[in-house]
Amino acid sequence: MRVMVIVKATRNSEAGKMPSAQAFADMGMFNEELVKAGIMLAGDGLKPSSKGKRLRFSSGKKTVIDGPFTETKELVAGFWIWQVKSIDEALEWARRCPDPMPGEDSELEIRPFYEMEDFGPELTAEVRAKEAELRAYLEAQAKSKK
Amino acid sequence: MRVMVIVKASKTSETGKLPPKELLAEMGKFNEELIKAGILLDGDGLKPSSKGKRGTVIDGPFTETKELVAGYWIWQVKSLDEAVEWVRRSPDPMPGEESEIEIRPFYEPEDFGAEYAPDFKAYEERLEKGRAELKAFRAEAEKLNAKK
Numbered sequence: 178m179r180v181m182v183i184v185k186a187t188r189n190s191e192a193g194k195m196p197s198a199q200a201f202a203d204m205g206m207f208n209e210e211l212v213k214a215g216i217m218l219a220g221d222g223l224k225p226s227s228k229g230k231r232l233r234f235s236s237g238k239k240t241v242i243d244g245p246f247t248e249t250k251e252l253v254a255g256f257w258i259w260q261v262k263s264i265d266e267a268l269e270w271a272r273r274c275p276d277p278m279p280g281e282d283s284e285l286e287i288r289p290f291y292e293m294e295d296f297g298p299e300l301t302a303e304v305r306a307k308e309a310e311l312r313a314y315l316e317a318q319a320k321s322k323k
Numbered sequence: 324m325r326v327m328v329i330v331k332a333s334k335t336s337e338t339g340k341l342p343p344k345e346l347l348a349e350m351g352k353f354n355e356e357l358i359k360a361g362i363l364l365d366g367d368g369l370k371p372s373s374k375g376k377r378g379t380v381i382d383g384p385f386t387e388t389k390e391l392v393a394g395y396w397i398w399q400v401k402s403l404d405e406a407v408e409w410v411r412r413s414p415d416p417m418p419g420e421e422s423e424i425e426i427r428p429f430y431e432p433e434d435f436g437a438e439y440a441p442d443f444k445a446y447e448e449r450l451e452k453g454r455a456e457l458k459a460f461r462a463e464a465e466k467l468n469a470k471k
Contacts, residue, residue: 181367181369181392181395195435215461219365221325221327221429221430222429222430223327223427223428223429224427224428224429224434226427228403228427228428229403229425229427229428230403230406230407230425230426231425231426232410232424233422233423234415234416234417234423235421236421237415239411241407242423246425251391252390253327253329253427256327264374264375264376267376268376284377285377286372286375288370288372288375288383289369289374289375290367290368290369290370291367291368291369291370295370296341296347297341298344299341299342299344299347300341300347301344303348304344304348304351307351307355311351311354311358314358315358315363315364319364
């Protein structure tokens with residue numbers, strides 16, 4: 178199964194404060210372990226919400242809202258995508274992660290992906306075929322960039 | 324620049340109710356447009372938070388529905404405004420409910436000061452080496468499996 182591991186924001190991450198060189202090195206080693214174990218599919222960090230925007234969809238209306246957004250602890254600061262056998266395996270790896278926000282309380286959230294087999298008849302054969310085609314295209318695109 | 328476009332959860336997405344087939348078809352078309360425009364790098368949907376866990380082992384569901392992530396895209400765009408324009412063209416991801424899509428730029432290597440530069444290079448090289456080793460290992464494993 179694939180999971181998204183979400184690093185929740187903190188006051189420091191929202192202030193755009195960079196981690197120390199040591200924290201960077203620790204995270205780098207952890208990422209290396211993930212890669213070697215065949216767990217890591219992707220991972221990245223997001224700039225503070227002050228650099229972001231939101232679009233609200235409400236009864237057909239779309240409104241743009243500029244960041245920063247105030248609910249700091251619920252914002253996303255970064256994420257990984259992992260290939261694991263179970264959510265418990267993901268949890269074990271999360272336990273080994275260096276503290277992502279040293280000196281502050283923080284949380285990692287592990288969320289499984291919807292996979293094709295989770296969908297029933299609402300995903301018509303036509304849409305399924307299209308989806309497979311799009312994913313194949315994306316994969317080929319990613320390979321050609323490497 | 325790369326941005327993460329986050330589809331925020333709604334009451335319905337948190338119940339695990341799958342979107343109607345019309346919406347799936349519309350989203351498929353929108354994704355196709357994004358691909359043709361060279362914007363789409365990745366995208367997927369997450370199961371409700373009841374299937375998730377948090378760090379110090381707190382089992383889902385998590386209660387702050389509107390702040391949870393239901394899905395995301397990763398886009399390659401020229402500017403934040405270009406991303407906003409694309410989001411405006413997105414089908415309403417949660418028909419019949421209020422919902423939000425959040426656009427957040429990624430940190431790129433150039434955002435980090437010179438003091439990180441050598442580390443980054445070495446780190447990327449090590450990661451690349453790790454990936455190559457993994458690939459070789461998998462190829463070997465496949466060969467062994469084929470022999471069986």
